[in-house]
Amino acid sequence: MDYALIWAALIAIAVFAYVALDGFDLGMGILFPWIREEKYRDRMVNSVAPVWDGNETWLVLGGGGLLAVFPLAYSVLMPALYMPVIAMLLGLIFRGVAFEFRFKSKANKHWWDRAFMLGSMVAALSQGIMLGAMLQGIEVTDRAYSGGWFDWLSPFTIFAGIAVCVGYALLGATWLVMKTDGPLQARAYNYGRNSAILLILAIATVSIYLVSSFENVAERWLTWPGSAVLWVVPFALTLIGGGLLNSLTKQQEGRPYLWALGVFLIAFVGFAVSIFPYLIPFEITIWEAAGPDNSLAFLLVGAVVLLPIIFAYTGYTYWVFRGKVKEDSGYHD
Amino acid sequence: MFESWFTQADAILLARFQFAFTIAFHIIFPAFTIGLASYLAVLEGLFLKTRNPVYQKLYRYWVKIFAVAFGMGVVSGIVMSYQFGTNWSVFSDKAGPVIGPLMGYEVLTAFFLEAGFLGVMLFGMNKVGERLHYFATLMVAVGTAISAFWILSVNSWMQTPAGFAINEQGQYVVTSWLEAIFNPSFPYRLAHMLIAAYLTTAFVVGAVGAWHLLKDKSSQAARKMFSMAMWMALIVAPLQVFVGDLHGLNTQEHQPAKVAAMEGHFKSESQAPLYLFGWPNEETAEVDYAIKIPGLASLILKHDVDATVTGLDAFPRDEWPPVPIVFWSFRIMVGIGVLMMLIGLWSGYLRLRKKLYDSRAIHRAALFMGPMGFVAVIAGWIVTEVGRQPWVIQGLLRTSDAASPIDAVGVGASLIAFIVVYFLVFGAGTVYILRKMAGSPEHTHIPEYARVPMAAERLYHEED
Numbered sequence: 001m002d003y004a005l006i007w008a009a010l011i012a013i014a015v016f017a018y019v020a021l022d023g024f025d026l027g028m029g030i031l032f033p034w035i036r037e038e039k040y041r042d043r044m045v046n047s048v049a050p051v052w053d054g055n056e057t058w059l060v061l062g063g064g065g066l067l068a069v070f071p072l073a074y075s076v077l078m079p080a081l082y083m084p085v086i087a088m089l090l091g092l093i094f095r096g097v098a099f100e101f102r103f104k105s106k107a108n109k110h111w112w113d114r115a116f117m118l119g120s121m122v123a124a125l126s127q128g129i130m131l132g133a134m135l136q137g138i139e140v141t142d143r144a145y146s147g148g149w150f151d152w153l154s155p156f157t158i159f160a161g162i163a164v165c166v167g168y169a170l171l172g173a174t175w176l177v178m179k180t181d182g183p184l185q186a187r188a189y190n191y192g193r194n195s196a197i198l199l200i201l202a203i204a205t206v207s208i209y210l211v212s213s214f215e216n217v218a219e220r221w222l223t224w225p226g227s228a229v230l231w232v233v234p235f236a237l238t239l240i241g242g243g244l245l246n247s248l249t250k251q252q253e254g255r256p257y258l259w260a261l262g263v264f265l266i267a268f269v270g271f272a273v274s275i276f277p278y279l280i281p282f283e284i285t286i287w288e289a290a291g292p293d294n295s296l297a298f299l300l301v302g303a304v305v306l307l308p309i310i311f312a313y314t315g316y317t318y319w320v321f322r323g324k325v326k327e328d329s330g331y332h333d
Numbered sequence: 334m335f336e337s338w339f340t341q342a343d344a345i346l347l348a349r350f351q352f353a354f355t356i357a358f359h360i361i362f363p364a365f366t367i368g369l370a371s372y373l374a375v376l377e378g379l380f381l382k383t384r385n386p387v388y389q390k391l392y393r394y395w396v397k398i399f400a401v402a403f404g405m406g407v408v409s410g411i412v413m414s415y416q417f418g419t420n421w422s423v424f425s426d427k428a429g430p431v432i433g434p435l436m437g438y439e440v441l442t443a444f445f446l447e448a449g450f451l452g453v454m455l456f457g458m459n460k461v462g463e464r465l466h467y468f469a470t471l472m473v474a475v476g477t478a479i480s481a482f483w484i485l486s487v488n489s490w491m492q493t494p495a496g497f498a499i500n501e502q503g504q505y506v507v508t509s510w511l512e513a514i515f516n517p518s519f520p521y522r523l524a525h526m527l528i529a530a531y532l533t534t535a536f537v538v539g540a541v542g543a544w545h546l547l548k549d550k551s552s553q554a555a556r557k558m559f560s561m562a563m564w565m566a567l568i569v570a571p572l573q574v575f576v577g578d579l580h581g582l583n584t585q586e587h588q589p590a591k592v593a594a595m596e597g598h599f600k601s602e603s604q605a606p607l608y609l610f611g612w613p614n615e616e617t618a619e620v621d622y623a624i625k626i627p628g629l630a631s632l633i634l635k636h637d638v639d640a641t642v643t644g645l646d647a648f649p650r651d652e653w654p655p656v657p658i659v660f661w662s663f664r665i666m667v668g669i670g671v672l673m674m675l676i677g678l679w680s681g682y683l684r685l686r687k688k689l690y691d692s693r694a695i696h697r698a699a700l701f702m703g704p705m706g707f708v709a710v711i712a713g714w715i716v717t718e719v720g721r722q723p724w725v726i727q728g729l730l731r732t733s734d735a736a737s738p739i740d741a742v743g744v745g746a747s748l749i750a751f752i753v754v755y756f757l758v759f760g761a762g763t764v765y766i767l768r769k770m771a772g773s774p775e776h777t778h779i780p781e782y783a784r785v786p787m788a789a790e791r792l793y794h795e796e797d
Binding site for chain 1 (some may be wrong): 405407428434438439456768
């Protein structure tokens with residue numbers, strides 16, 4: 001059995017689950033500058049408070065999973081992306097504690113609001129920068145990162161970082177459309193539309209830039225089977241992007257979030273096609289990065305048994321907290 | 334451009350300090366939440382069984398403190414799952430095939446379980462009803478314990494590696510998962526740490542109870558929590574001394590250099606003395622200003638006064654751990670353990686004389702002991718981690734060979750960022766927790782719960 005390939009797929013699913021779930025709750029913080037009313041902010045935070053912790057666990061699974069099954073990739077990527085990783089972690093600390101802290105102190109609430117907002121933005125920006133840096137390629141010598149301190153920093157990676165912020169804002173807005181009503185929901189539709197347009201433009205820009213400027217990526221996109229995707233992606237992006245904008249215009253509460261996930265899926269597939277079969281572009285393939293088979297097999301047993309159970313009780317949690325979030329929900333006194 | 338200012342040794346020292354700092358901060362929260370989750374499960378179970386409202390009050394009181402502590406544990410824990418790679422990439426590459434899957438199992442069996450049911454536990458009472466809510470509390474408590482199981486297995490493997498071979502890339506490859514997971518020091522370390530978490534929490538609960546008893550000794554809620562905490566001190570503190578001794582004997586067998594440092598034994602000798610206090614001097618290989626009891630170390634470690642106890646002279650000088658740190662951390666941990674046991678015995682005596690709620694002296698003592706569990710936990714981890722040096726994996730990989738190719742400036746800058754953020758964020762969190770603790774449990778707000786929650790929920794939706 002090709003354990004490395006199976007695990008690459010599983011890690012991809014974990015990363016996508018992370019983006020789909022933590023994306024909307026990071027989106028709350030990214031939308032904060034546009035939504036300043038305290039009661040709305042409370043409602044936004046309360047809409048994700050029962051689930052954010054589980055959402056972020058997918059990130060731990062991503063990190064832990066990489067260490068477990070692709071230890072070489074983990075030990076090259078972390079030093080290569082040192083600064084964005086640390087920035088992401090610090091951002092997540094600020095926003096994570098803000099969930100509790102902003103209700104604990106009236107006098108300092110605005111500070112924790114800022115922590116929530118900036119923490120979410122820094123985390124999203126760092127994640128985009130990391131994706132961009134991987135597409136750029138990472139220097140490796142003798143099983144170790146051999147690039148410079150600021151290799152991750154370029155106009156392209158910054159652009160990718162901003163694009164991820166916009167994407168999470170879209171997920172956040174479409175989540176609010178589902179979870180709220182009244183004036184806040186009306187505004188969420190509006191933010192959703194704006195961020196959807198920006199995101200689609202950003203994806204198109206990144207795609208064109210990748211094909212025209214990055215030989216390694218272009219090679220994949222222009223030769224079979226990658227070229228199939230090249231033709232499918234613009235088509236799918238138009239179709240799904242159109243569906244997203246349409247559902248936002250028609251105010252179909254539950255649908256925009258799913259359409260938005262569709263847009264993310266396209267970008268995700270595009271990313272995978274750009275680097276496959278490399279895990280460290282363009283130095284280490286998934287098979288070279290994989291740990292010994294018995295480590296992969298051992299954890300695979302657990303993943304196969306436990307992931308469905310995890311999906312089940314995570315789904316149950318979402319079901320318990322289904323429906324609109326009221327202004328007075330949450331347990332805070 | 335900075336390379337000339339700092340050496341690789343500086344980078345490794347800074348990386349070690351960064352790991353020590355982030356993990357010492359992190360362990361405070363799990364040590365507390367492992368114990369508190371179980372305490373909450375006990376409180377809710379007792380409430381459902383007895384319907385005594387004092388248990389409900391205490392549950393609502395402590396669950397809010399739990400929420401803050403748990404949040405801080407989660408975010409400081411995410412940092413840990415990336416620290417291995419950022420600063421210790423050689424270690425990650427080599428040991429990843431062993432410790433990675435174990436940590437993967439921790440995420441799959443524990444983290445998701447805790448996080449998934451935490452939402453229901455904190456926010457779901459009026460949505461799921463009592464029994465499902467109790468189930469959620471139990472799942473969170475079980476999750477914290479499962480988490481301890483895996484991460485202590487990982488740490489124990491680094492102390493007493495077993496069930497592995499080395500492949501051509503120099504990676505450790507598991508030959509027997511059972512042997513790797515249940516490596517020789519694991520059962521002892523797991524028991525010792527779980528009990529430490531329960532004791533630490535018991536003394537926090539006891540201190541909060543004592544504080545409120547000092548203000549109002551008639552408070553039923555304060556009496557209840559103080560009494561429960563003191564039962565724990567009476568029963569579990571002696572148990573910890575016993576388990577700690579077994580753990581020590583296991584360490585003596587597998588990591589004798591660590592025990593030699595703990596005891597300050599530079600020379601291998603029969604009738605080895607037990608040093609109560611003193612200053613181990615690595616230059617002269619003597620314990621300066623020693624207060625010692627001859628022969629007692631042989632008796633404790635070998636259960637025979639004439640037995641020879643291995644000293645540091647049995648090991649090459651470059652395989653010694655830093656002796657004074659290990660020696661003193663060990664004494665701090667043991668000292669606190671003894672104090673905990675004495676408080677437990679004292680409380681038992683007062684309970685027999687029906688003075689447990691009247692003796693201001695024990696309330697003051699319990700208040701003083703409130704944070705001591707954390708001190709003991711950190712001291713204990715320093716003993717076991719610094720005591721393993723110079724190895725990151727005992728006998729296999731030196732710490733100095735395990736670090737990332739990151740220069741000292743980068744590690745130093747991120748270290749400063751962590752220190753600033755941690756003191757700011759976790760300082761604020763501690764203030765909020767202390768503020769909650771200062772509030773009387775008698776005034777805990779109990780929300781009105783719907784008797785038939787799901788039906789009520791449906792009604793509520795139809796109104797929309």
